[in-house]
Amino acid sequence: MTWLRYLRLKNEDTMAKIYRVTLTDDEQQQLLDLTSKGQTKARRLRRAQILLLADQQKTDKQIKDALTVSIATIERTRKRFVLEGFEAALSEKPRRGKDPLLDGKQEAHLVAQACSDAPEGRTSWTMQLLADRLIELDIVETISRETVRRTLKKTRPSLG
Numbered sequence: 001m002t003w004l005r006y007l008r009l010k011n012e013d014t015m016a017k018i019y020r021v022t023l024t025d026d027e028q029q030q031l032l033d034l035t036s037k038g039q040t041k042a043r044r045l046r047r048a049q050i051l052l053l054a055d056q057q058k059t060d061k062q063i064k065d066a067l068t069v070s071i072a073t074i075e076r077t078r079k080r081f082v083l084e085g086f087e088a089a090l091s092e093k094p095r096r097g098k099d100p101l102l103d104g105k106q107e108a109h110l111v112a113q114a115c116s117d118a119p120e121g122r123t124s125w126t127m128q129l130l131a132d133r134l135i136e137l138d139i140v141e142t143i144s145r146e147t148v149r150r151t152l153k154k155t156r157p158s159l160g
Contacts, residue, residue: 019075019082021054027086028055034090047090050077101147102140109139110148111155127152 023031031048034040040048046069053063060074081089102110113133118124127145134140134148 019078021051021078021081023051023055028052030086043092044090046073047077050074051081051089054078054081101143102151106134106139107151107155109137110134110151113137114152 031052034048035045035052046067049067050063050069050073053066054074054077058066060071063069063074064071077089110130114125114130119129122129127148130148130152131143131145134143
Protein backbone atom coordinates (compact mmCIF):
# COMPACT_ATOMS: atom_id res chain seq x y z
CA MET A 1 0.00 0.00 0.00
CA THR A 2 2.84 2.43 0.80
CA TRP A 3 4.15 2.29 -2.75
CA LEU A 4 0.89 3.90 -3.89
CA ARG A 5 1.69 6.94 -1.76
CA TYR A 6 5.12 7.36 -3.28
CA LEU A 7 5.44 10.16 -5.78
CA ARG A 8 8.55 12.01 -6.83
CA LEU A 9 8.17 15.72 -7.36
CA LYS A 10 10.52 18.62 -7.91
CA ASN A 11 10.77 21.04 -5.02
CA GLU A 12 10.72 24.66 -6.23
CA ASP A 13 13.39 25.79 -3.73
CA THR A 14 15.97 23.00 -3.75
CA MET A 15 15.04 20.92 -6.80
CA ALA A 16 15.30 17.87 -4.50
CA LYS A 17 12.98 14.87 -4.58
CA ILE A 18 10.20 14.89 -1.98
CA TYR A 19 7.47 12.48 -0.92
CA ARG A 20 3.76 13.28 -1.05
CA VAL A 21 1.70 12.63 2.06
CA THR A 22 -1.89 11.48 1.52
CA LEU A 23 -3.68 10.61 4.74
CA THR A 24 -6.70 8.35 4.99
CA ASP A 25 -9.69 9.67 6.95
CA ASP A 26 -8.79 7.38 9.84
CA GLU A 27 -5.14 8.53 9.90
CA GLN A 28 -6.21 12.16 9.73
CA GLN A 29 -8.59 11.68 12.66
CA GLN A 30 -5.88 9.95 14.70
CA LEU A 31 -3.51 12.87 14.09
CA LEU A 32 -6.17 15.42 15.01
CA ASP A 33 -6.90 13.52 18.22
CA LEU A 34 -3.17 13.32 18.94
CA THR A 35 -2.62 17.05 18.48
CA SER A 36 -5.64 18.06 20.56
CA LYS A 37 -4.98 15.90 23.64
CA GLY A 38 -1.96 17.71 25.07
CA GLN A 39 -0.52 14.51 26.56
CA THR A 40 1.86 13.65 23.72
CA LYS A 41 5.63 13.83 23.53
CA ALA A 42 6.87 16.96 21.78
CA ARG A 43 8.60 15.20 18.89
CA ARG A 44 5.60 12.97 18.19
CA LEU A 45 3.32 16.01 18.28
CA ARG A 46 5.58 17.91 15.89
CA ARG A 47 5.63 15.00 13.44
CA ALA A 48 1.83 14.77 13.60
CA GLN A 49 1.57 18.48 12.81
CA ILE A 50 3.99 18.05 9.89
CA LEU A 51 1.91 15.21 8.46
CA LEU A 52 -1.33 17.17 8.82
CA LEU A 53 0.10 20.20 7.02
CA ALA A 54 1.73 18.03 4.37
CA ASP A 55 -1.64 16.36 3.72
CA GLN A 56 -3.09 19.83 3.11
CA GLN A 57 -0.58 20.20 0.24
CA LYS A 58 1.52 22.79 2.09
CA THR A 59 5.07 23.19 0.80
CA ASP A 60 8.05 22.40 3.00
CA LYS A 61 8.77 26.11 3.31
CA GLN A 62 5.23 26.84 4.49
CA ILE A 63 5.43 24.02 7.04
CA LYS A 64 8.84 25.25 8.17
CA ASP A 65 7.51 28.75 8.74
CA ALA A 66 4.38 27.51 10.52
CA LEU A 67 6.08 25.05 12.88
CA THR A 68 9.66 26.42 13.10
CA VAL A 69 11.26 23.10 12.15
CA SER A 70 14.00 22.44 9.66
CA ILE A 71 13.34 21.40 6.08
CA ALA A 72 15.34 18.22 6.75
CA THR A 73 12.95 17.23 9.56
CA ILE A 74 9.99 17.74 7.26
CA GLU A 75 11.58 15.71 4.48
CA ARG A 76 12.51 12.87 6.86
CA THR A 77 8.98 12.76 8.26
CA ARG A 78 7.41 12.68 4.81
CA LYS A 79 9.83 10.00 3.64
CA ARG A 80 9.27 7.77 6.69
CA PHE A 81 5.51 8.10 6.27
CA VAL A 82 5.61 7.08 2.62
CA LEU A 83 8.18 4.31 2.89
CA GLU A 84 7.62 2.90 6.39
CA GLY A 85 4.05 3.81 7.27
CA PHE A 86 1.94 5.92 9.56
CA GLU A 87 3.22 4.75 12.95
CA ALA A 88 6.88 4.77 11.87
CA ALA A 89 6.57 8.41 10.82
CA LEU A 90 5.33 9.39 14.27
CA SER A 91 7.65 7.33 16.46
CA GLU A 92 11.39 7.36 16.91
CA LYS A 93 13.71 4.52 16.06
CA PRO A 94 15.41 3.09 19.14
CA ARG A 95 18.85 4.45 19.80
CA ARG A 96 21.61 1.99 20.44
CA GLY A 97 23.73 3.72 23.04
CA LYS A 98 27.33 2.97 23.86
CA ASP A 99 28.47 -0.36 25.28
CA PRO A 100 29.62 -0.17 28.92
CA LEU A 101 33.36 0.13 29.39
CA LEU A 102 33.41 -2.17 32.42
CA ASP A 103 31.41 -5.35 32.96
CA GLY A 104 29.89 -6.24 36.31
CA LYS A 105 32.87 -8.24 37.51
CA GLN A 106 35.32 -5.45 36.66
CA GLU A 107 33.07 -2.91 38.41
CA ALA A 108 33.00 -5.12 41.50
CA HIS A 109 36.80 -5.25 41.54
CA LEU A 110 36.96 -1.46 41.19
CA VAL A 111 34.52 -0.88 44.05
CA ALA A 112 36.30 -3.41 46.26
CA GLN A 113 39.62 -1.72 45.54
CA ALA A 114 38.17 1.72 46.26
CA CYS A 115 36.78 0.49 49.59
CA SER A 116 40.08 -1.08 50.64
CA ASP A 117 42.82 0.70 52.54
CA ALA A 118 44.70 3.35 50.59
CA PRO A 119 48.24 2.61 49.40
CA GLU A 120 51.11 3.24 51.77
CA GLY A 121 51.92 6.92 52.09
CA ARG A 122 48.39 7.99 50.97
CA THR A 123 45.34 8.92 52.97
CA SER A 124 42.89 7.92 50.24
CA TRP A 125 42.67 6.51 46.73
CA THR A 126 42.78 8.89 43.78
CA MET A 127 41.06 8.09 40.51
CA GLN A 128 44.40 7.68 38.78
CA LEU A 129 45.73 5.36 41.50
CA LEU A 130 42.62 3.18 41.17
CA ALA A 131 42.97 3.08 37.38
CA ASP A 132 46.64 2.12 37.65
CA ARG A 133 45.84 -0.54 40.25
CA LEU A 134 43.20 -2.19 38.01
CA ILE A 135 45.71 -2.36 35.17
CA GLU A 136 48.39 -3.70 37.51
CA LEU A 137 46.05 -6.49 38.70
CA ASP A 138 45.20 -7.41 35.05
CA ILE A 139 41.52 -6.70 35.59
CA VAL A 140 41.46 -4.41 32.54
CA GLU A 141 43.94 -3.65 29.77
CA THR A 142 43.39 0.11 29.81
CA ILE A 143 41.14 2.41 31.77
CA SER A 144 41.00 6.15 32.26
CA ARG A 145 40.54 7.93 35.55
CA GLU A 146 37.33 9.42 34.12
CA THR A 147 35.87 5.93 33.64
CA VAL A 148 36.83 5.14 37.23
CA ARG A 149 35.16 8.35 38.42
CA ARG A 150 31.93 7.69 36.49
CA THR A 151 31.74 4.11 37.69
CA LEU A 152 32.28 5.04 41.31
CA LYS A 153 29.77 7.87 41.05
CA LYS A 154 27.22 5.42 39.68
CA THR A 155 27.82 2.83 42.40
CA ARG A 156 28.43 5.28 45.24
CA PRO A 157 30.66 3.13 47.46
CA SER A 158 31.47 4.16 50.99
CA LEU A 159 35.13 5.16 50.87
CA GLY A 160 35.74 5.15 54.55
